[in-house]
Amino acid sequence: MSITFQSMYEEIMENISNENVDSPLRKKISEKLKQTNHKLIILDDDPTGVQTVHDVDVITSWEKEWLREGLSDDKNVLYILTNTRSYTPEVTKQINQEIICNLIDVTGELGVDFSVISRSDSTLRGHYPLEISVIEEVLAERSGWEIAGHLIIPAFFEGKRYTFDDTHYIVDGKMLVPVHETEFANDSVFGFSTAHLPKWVAEKTEGKKAADDVLTISITDIRQGGVDKVLERLLSAEKNAPIVVNAANYNDLDIVSFAVLKAIDKGKRFLFRTAASFVKSIGGIGQKPYLDAGEMIAKTSDHRYGGLLVVGSHTKKTTDQFTDLIKEIHVRPIEIKVEHILDSTKKNDELARVCNLLEESILAGEDTVIYTSRKVIKAKSKEENLKYSQTISATLVEVVRSLKVTPNFIMAKGGITSSDVATQGLEIKKARILGQAAAGVPVLLTGEEARLKHVPYIVFPGNVGDENTITSIIRKIHQLKGR
Missing domain, CATH: 3.40.50.10840 (Putative sugar-binding, N-terminal domain)
Known part of the structure; x- marks a missing residue:
């Protein structure tokens, strides 16, 4: 109780x-x-x-x-x-x-x-x-x-x-x-x-x-x-x-x-x-202030480009945070229809649609949210549910890998999502942990071997933060960029 x-x-x-x-x-x-x-x-x-x-x-x-x-x-x-x-x-x-x-x-x-x-x-x-x-x-x-x-x-x-x-x-x-x-x-x-x-x-x-x-x-x-x-x-x-x-x-x-x-x-x-x-x-590690906006922006990116937020987590907390973001700040949301991704006859078309929209949006300077449809599709067994999660996460990775330019900032929401984006989408082998964007929200700096080099990568757990935490981080970046 x-x-x-x-x-x-x-x-x-x-x-x-x-x-x-x-x-x-x-x-x-x-x-x-x-x-x-x-x-x-x-x-x-x-x-x-x-x-x-x-x-x-x-x-x-x-x-x-x-x-x-x-x-x-x-x-x-x-x-x-x-x-x-x-x-x-x-x-x-x-x-x-x-x-x-x-x-x-x-x-x-x-x-x-x-x-x-x-x-x-x-x-x-x-x-x-x-x-x-x-x-x-x-x-x-x-x-x-x-x-x-x-x-x-x-x-x-x-x-x-x-x-x-x-x-x-x-x-x-x-x-x-x-x-x-x-x-x-x-x-x-x-x-x-x-x-x-x-x-x-x-x-x-x-x-x-x-x-x-x-x-x-x-x-x-x-x-x-x-x-x-x-x-x-x-x-x-x-x-x-x-x-x-x-x-x-x-x-x-x-x-x-x-x-x-x-x-x-x-x-x-x-x-x-x-x-x-x-x-x-x-580890005997002391306190460090939250990172400022400049530390979360890719110095290797053209600042006219938009930023990227990838949302895979399906917790209620994540959905509430995502809803607050699109209500409070101008971003472009692009939905990945999960039922199409899990259907082998529709998957390729859905992936191509999302990748094209994303590239167009980033080049136009739009901060863009790629998100999976909020309805959770459950299988009959734990093993099948795990496979569903892996298929969805693999799709998000393919979307990130499709990018031909470096977004102004990169954030991933959800544990499995952020891991797969890091290892497969960004091809990180070694990264330095810069600090936190907010309580419990780490920021990594990609290494020389990564697909996108020396880029801050904001890792946002699915079960962390208040309703407006994502909004606050993106707003801080917008203020730096004069939006």
């Missing part, structure tokens, strides 16, 4: 609006990572996971060449975009196996110690426990690692997601809503029935782990017991135990992160299944 925001805000989430995100403890975390040269490897199941960090790199290939490239600098954080949330369990298993095998080889060559963070959705969607289990198995077989536990940390403050009393909540207006009462819990592939994380673990493991098998680190442990109490809880873990971490602000996470590094010093090994906020904390 939803509960009033005010009472829980005062009781549990005190000081959340005044927290110091560049706390002395965060600086100690950064210093410790540099002293030990311990690398944090984040396997990101869609490209939105970089939404809290800046000035670190993401690679989209896990071939040894690119792993060496990514690990050879002095940064302690490296993202590897796996996009596994859009794949079947079989493909997901294979991808994780390949990455960890190559990672073991390359870090061995470079003499680098590392930890693996499986970054996933802050609304509990994704291949859990599969990805954690596969990573553990390969590390045990190839390196002899004994994983003490895996920390489950879905808290994502930029997206107003908090965990306390072992239950995960989303802020909606002045209500704290358990995440199982939201639309995200009804996901056709990754749905779930409870926001109480020990019970969620039992549900997702199909009873292989009971709720009572789950260790928890409470808000009280963190705020009253501090680093020592959290360290004590971590040292008690064994046999890859699930460890639920409660957190309502970055100060909570910084205490947990410092305790994790101290536990690693004592020889413990952990895996992590987390949302984006934890990476910022354990």
Whole structure:
């Protein structure tokens, strides 16, 4: 049941609006990572996971060449975009196996110690426990690692997601809503029935782990017991135990992160299944202001050209944001009719129509929104629904690849959409994370190898932002351009 925001805000989430995100403890975390040269490897199941960090790199290939490239600098954080949330369990298993095998080889060559963070959705969607289990198995077989536990940390403050009393909540207006009462819990592939994380673990493991098998680190442990109490809880873990971490602000996470590094010093090994906020904390990454409009505009583009926004996500939040955009700002919307894309006899004609309209619009200086029809077409099975999503996303990629000019700006809305546009549409192999356009909205700078070189790419998650967040970003760009 939803509960009033005010009472829980005062009781549990005190000081959340005044927290110091560049706390002395965060600086100690950064210093410790540099002293030990311990690398944090984040396997990101869609490209939105970089939404809290800046000035670190993401690679989209896990071939040894690119792993060496990514690990050879002095940064302690490296993202590897796996996009596994859009794949079947079989493909997901294979991808994780390949990455960890190559990672073991390359870090061995470079003499680098590392930890693996499986970054996933802050609304509990994704291949859990599969990805954690596969990573553990390969590390045990190839390196002899004994994983003490895996920390489950879905808290994502930029997206107003908090965990306390072992239950995960989303802020909606002045209500704290358990995440199982939201639309995200009804996901056709990754749905779930409870926001109480020990019970969620039992549900997702199909009873292989009971709720009572789950260790928890409470808000009280963190705020009253501090680093020592959290360290004590971590040292008690064994046999890859699930460890639920409660957190309502970055100060909570910084205490947990410092305790994790101290536990690693004592020889413990952990895996992590987390949302984006934890990476910022354990990576020792400080705060940076939101990017200004000039940092989101392609310097390689003719400024007379229009910008491009690709909308693939079908969440209600996305539809509301899209509706607000076209109501408040002059953009040209071009609909892709999904029923035609899923019909082999109509697909090619529909694709040609959209590509022609898009090129014409960008050249005319129109900021253009390519969007899939809002009616969700559901199949009878999870596997077919995943194939539908892949077909639709592949179509969006073909539309982006059809461009003969560089748009003034590029934004993609939705996890699968933004990943496929990045890896297949823009052909990104390595990108620098510039920062955020708004809370939880990362901006990448494409590399020399990309199809469109040195272009800022705004990655907008499907489940992030208020109704007017897209509008605010585009309005900021319009103001710079004098529109």
